[in-house]
Amino acid sequence: MIPDNLPAPAAADWDFPRSALGVALLVRHAVRAGLAPEAALAGTGLAVDHLEAPGAVVTAAQELRVVRTLQRHRPGSGAEVGASYDASTFGVLGLALLSSRTVRDAVEVALRYVDLSHAFAIPRAGLVDGRLVVDLDGSGLPADVRAFLLARDATAVDTVLASLVPGGVGARLSLGADRARLEVDAAELDRPLARPTGRAAAQVDRLAEQLCLQAVARRRERTGVAQEVRVLITQRLAAGAPMPEVASALGLSERTLRRRLGAAGTTYRELLEEVRALLAAELLGAGLPVAEVARRLGYAETAALTHAHRRWAGGPPSSARREHPAFTQRSPRPHLQAPSRTT
Incomplete structure (x- = not known):
């Protein structure tokens, strides 16, 4: 039986750091x-090899810069990219x-961790009159790339949703100037995904959930200019x-x-320490x-x-291998002793 509610998306808007994989695809x-x-x-401060680094992250502004470049040279290609x-x-x-049990489970995961996606038009989903309805509102996107981003994101949702089960889910996509909507028969949400079984399936589920929790915890723990600085x-x-190079960017x-970071309750040195400790x-x-x-x-x-x-974790670098989250259930964030603040 399908519950009549779905989670709200984790992000209220598009201004969050995102994986460099999306920029790599645009390139x-x-x-x-x-x-x-x-x-x-050009103009992003990014190098090609950064896009290929494991776990590489970019700012929303950097991805927007690449979108604008692509839009100038290939107008109207948003749906093609999606x-x-x-x-x-x-x-x-x-x-x-991919490790979800059913289409509905996959939809819930996508909404709970939408800030691990490349979305600019944030999807919101609900069950209405026997249908799954996914709405994407592009009215708040920059006007010059609104059509590109809305078409890309709506088409991406449609494409990925269809790929989860053989033959797709029969989604109907309508794309307007500022909004897009996908509609799927609610019965499709009960369809199981092809996936491992038994103990292997349980391990995949735990790993996937753990990785998502770790990744969003790191990205959500800083916001605004402090988070942009961490990415840069x-x-x-x-x-x-x-610091001069990051400030210039x-x-x-x-x-x-310095003043803005101080207002956010941190310093450049503290953010540099955090990034180094995590990496x-x-x-x-x-x-x-x-x-x-x-x-x-x-x-x-x-x-x-x-x-x-030793300052971050209380031991030498060799201890990190024994304590890494790939081998233990401990939190991945090292304990940081905040350095003295500088002005």
């Missing part, structure tokens, strides 16, 4: 339109979708993530950035050598990482 379409990858990324989506486009969220730091970490002076846990847990992790985190010497790791 591939731009290349087909005759652009070099570097030209597609039709090229599949579950793997969403990374960890895709894993959660991550992209520039190997070069030390100098935001169109701010260093003084203004160190992931990279060390994945088995990378300590020297390589130190280089990726922007440390001139391995000893600097060793000292920092």
Whole structure:
């Protein structure tokens, strides 16, 4: 029996950090339109190799910049881009979708973790008169790319939903200037997805849910300018993530950035420490050598990482492998001792 309610989407609007996989897909379409990858990324501060890094994240503003470039060179291609989506486009969220038991479970996961997607037109879903109705409101999107984004996101929802079960779900998509709607017979929500069975299925479910919880916890724990700064730091970490460069990427002076971070209850140094601590846990847990992790985190010497790791986690970098969430059920966030604030 299908319950008559579905969860509200986790994000109220589109201004959240997102996986670089969405930008990588946009770049591939731009290349087909005759652009070099570097030209597609112009003005974003992103390098092509960043898009291919595991777990790479971009800001919404960076993805919008690439969308605008693609729109100029291939007008009206939003639906074409959306039709090229599949579950793997969403990374960890895709894993959660594919490991769902039924179509309804997949819809619920997508709504609960919509901020792990690439959506700008946020979908909202409900059951009305025996139908699943998914509404996407594009009225709040930038006018110059509204049609592109609405067509892309609505088509992506339609395409991915259809891919979950053989023969699709028979969705009916209507696309307007500012809004889009998909309608599906509610009976389709009971259809099971092809998935592993027994113990393997339970393990896939736990892993998918755990990964989603970890990822959204990290992205949601900072908001506004502090979260944008964290994303930009991550992209520039190997070069030390100098504050003047990050401030410039935001169109701010260093003084203004310090003031805004102070109003948000943090400092640039604190955010740099947080990003380094989180990435160190992931990279060390994945088995990378300590020297390589130190280089990726922007440390001139391995000893600097060793000292920092003792401060974050109370032990040497070698302890991260034993405590990494891939091997334990502990929270992935290292305990941080906040550094003294600077002005």
